[in-house]
Amino acid sequence: MVYIGPVVHQRYAIQLSDSVRPFTYHRASSLDDATRHLADKSAIPIGGGTDLLVFLQEELAEPSELVGLSEIPGWRDIDTRDDGSIRLGAGARISDIARHADIQRSFPALSQACDSVGTTALRHMGTLGGNLCQRPRCWYFRRNIKCLKNGGSDCPAKLGENQYHAIFGGGPCYIVHPSDPAVALTALDAQVEIAGKLGTRTVAAEDFFVLPSVRLDRETVLEHGEVVVAVEIPVVSAGGRQRYDKLMQRGSWDFALVSVAAVKRRDGDVRLVLGGVAPKPWRVTSSIEEDVASGNLDETDTATLAERALYDARPLDRNGYKVEQASALLRRAITFLNES
Numbered sequence: 109m110v111y112i113g114p115v116v117h118q119r120y121a122i123q124l125s126d127s128v129r130p131f132t133y134h135r136a137s138s139l140d141d142a143t144r145h146l147a148d149k150s151a152i153p154i155g156g157g158t159d160l161l162v163f164l165q166e167e168l169a170e171p172s173e174l175v176g177l178s179e180i181p182g183w184r185d186i187d188t189r190d191d192g193s194i195r196l197g198a199g200a201r202i203s204d205i206a207r208h209a210d211i212q213r214s215f216p217a218l219s220q221a222c223d224s225v226g227t228t229a230l231r232h233m234g235t236l237g238g239n240l241c242q243r244p245r246c247w248y249f250r251r252n253i254k255c256l257k258n259g260g261s262d263c264p265a266k267l268g269e270n271q272y273h274a275i276f277g278g279g280p281c282y283i284v285h286p287s288d289p290a291v292a293l294t295a296l297d298a299q300v301e302i303a304g305k306l307g308t309r310t311v312a313a314e315d316f317f318v319l320p321s322v323r324l325d326r327e328t329v330l331e332h333g334e335v336v337v338a339v340e341i342p343v344v345s346a347g348g349r350q351r352y353d354k355l356m357q358r359g360s361w362d363f364a365l366v367s368v369a370a371v372k373r374r375d376g377d378v379r380l381v382l383g384g385v386a387p388k389p390w391r392v393t394s395s396i397e398e399d400v401a402s403g404n405l406d407e408t409d410t411a412t413l414a415e416r417a418l419y420d421a422r423p424l425d426r427n428g429y430k431v432e433q434a435s436a437l438l439r440r441a442i443t444f445l446n447e448s
Contacts (some may be wrong), residue, residue, distance in 0.1 A: 118375035137174040139303055139337065139372050143228060145175045146333040147305045153177055153335050155199055155235040159242040166250055168243070168258065177237075177335065186211070186233075195424045198237030202289070203228070205236060215341055217350035217369050219290035219295050224354045224367075235383075237336040240300070241328060244283035244387075245363060246273070256281045256324050271426040272365070275434075277386040281320035282424065284384055285327055286363045290317065291383035292352050293392060295369035296345040304334035313339070317388030327387065348373045353384070353437050368435040370441035376401050380417070380438065385430055392438070393419045405446050414438040443445070 117334045145151055150172040153382070154160050163169055177183055183199035188210045196205060205211055206222035225231050225239065246255070246265060254260030254297055257328035263281050265273050273282040291311065298313040349372040354363035367383035378401040380392040396417050399405075405413070421431050 126419040131171050132173045132215060133176060134173055135179050137179060139180055141181060142175055142335065143303055143305050143333060145173065146335065148173060149176055149332060151333075155238045156201070156233045157238075158230055158234045159238060163243055167252060168250070182220065189343075191345050194341050196236055196339045196341075198235060198338055200236045201232060202234045202239060203231040204227075205289070207233065210221065214346040215292075215296060215350065217352045217371055218289060218292040218341070220352035221288040221354075221369065223366075224352065224364075225288050228409055236339060238291060239287050240287055240293075240336060240339075241330065244327060245286050246283045256320070257283070266424065269426070270424040271429075272363075273424055273427055274386050275423045275427060275430050276382075276390045277319050277321075277388065278422065278424075279321060281324060281387070283327070283387050283390050285317060285321065285386070286393070287389075288352070288354065288364060288367060288383065289387045291364075291367055291381050292369040293339060293341070295350075295371045295379040295381040296341050297379070298345075298398070299340045301337040301340065301343075302330065302334050304331065305336045308337065314389070314391060319387050342402045344375065345371065346375060349445050351441060353440060357434050366430050366437055368434070368441050369435040370445055372401065372445040380441060382434055384435075385421075387435055399447060400442050403446055405442065410439050410442045410446075413442060 134145050136145065146153055152160065152169060152171040152174055154174045155177050166399060178199055183197050185392045186200050186204065186208055187195045192214065194210060202225050206219050212219045225234065247269065247406040248258045248264045248415045252258060253264060256263050265282050270282060272284065274284050295314040299310050300313055300316045301308060301310050311329060318327065351370045354364045354367040357365060364384035366385055369381045371379040378397040378399055380400065382390040396413055399413055417438055418431055418435055423431055
C-alpha cells in the first residue's frame with residue numbers, strides 16, 4: 109500500500125513493503141513555479157496521481173519532491189473557442205472531458221475514448237496530462253524484472269509472456285502505450301503544448317509519442333522537467349463522422365487489447381489510428397486513409413483495405429490474435445465512415 113502522511117512542514121513519506129521513503133510536496137502556484145521546481149532531477153510532477161502513486165509503490169521511482177500541478181490557474185479548464193476549436197487543460201479530468209457537451213457534439217471520438225478509461229472513480233481522479241504520460245503496463249517493467257526500461261540488457265517479453273505486447277513498432281522493446289485518449293487525439297490532429305524551464309513548445313499528438321528505437325527512458329518527447337500544459341484540437345477536426353472502439357479482455361476497467369479511432373472530417377479527409385498494438389498510437393498509412401476517403405466501398409473493398417493496413421504487423425509468439433482483432437475493428441470503422 110502507498111501511504112502518504114502525515115504532513116509536517118510539507119514533508120511526507122511513502123510506505124513501501126520494507127521501507128519508508130521521505131519526500132517533500134510542493135503545491136505549485138503557477139506554471140513558472142512548477143517548472144522551476146521540476147528542474148531538480150529528483151522532482152516529479154503529480155496531477156491526479158492515479159498512475160504515479162502505483163508507480164512509486166512499485167519502487168520504479170524515488171523522488172525527493174513531488175510537485176503538485178492542480179492549483180495552477182487554468183490547469184483544469186476546458187475552453188471552446190469561437191472558431192469551434194477546443195483547448196483542454198492538462199489537469200482536465202477524464203470524466204469531465206467525456207461528459208462535456210461541446211466535446212460530445214464536435215469531437216465524439218475523444219468523448220468515447222475518455223468514457224472507456226478505467227472505472228468511474230479513476231475517470232474522476234485521472235487527468236488528461238497524466239493519462240497521456242502514464243508509463244506502460246508491461247508486467248516485466250512494472251514488476252522490476254530487468255528489462256530495457258529499468259536497467260536490463262534485453263526485452264524479456266520478446267520471447268516470454270508477450271500476449272499483450274506490440275505487433276507494430278516493437279524493438280528493441282515491445283511495450284504498448286496504454287492511453288485511450290491518446291489514440292483519439294492522434295486521429296483528431298491535436299497539438300500538445302509542453303512547458304519546461306526553457307519555455308514552451310508545441311508538438312503534434314502524432315509526434316508526441318516515440319518508439320523504443322528512438323528512446324527507452326520515456327515514451328514521449330518530454331525531457332526531464334517538462335510537463336504537458338494543454339492539448340488543442342483544431343476546428344478542422346470537428347464534426348464529420350467519428351468513432352472510438354475498444355476491445356478488452358474484461359468488459360470494463362481494462363486496457364485495450366486493440367482499439368481504433370476513426371475520423372472522417374467534413375473536408376473528406378480520413379484518419380485511422382490503432383491503439384493497443386504499438387508503443388505509440390499507430391496511424392494507418394495515408395494511402396489506405398485516402399482509399400477509405402474515396403468512398404463507395406463494398407464489403408470486399410473494406411476487407412482488402414483492413415488487410416493492407418495490417419500487412420506490416422509483426423506479431424510475437426503469443427499475440428497473433430491482435431492481428432485478427434485489429435482487422436475486425438478496422439472493417440467496422442471503415443464501414444462506419446462510409447455510411448451516409
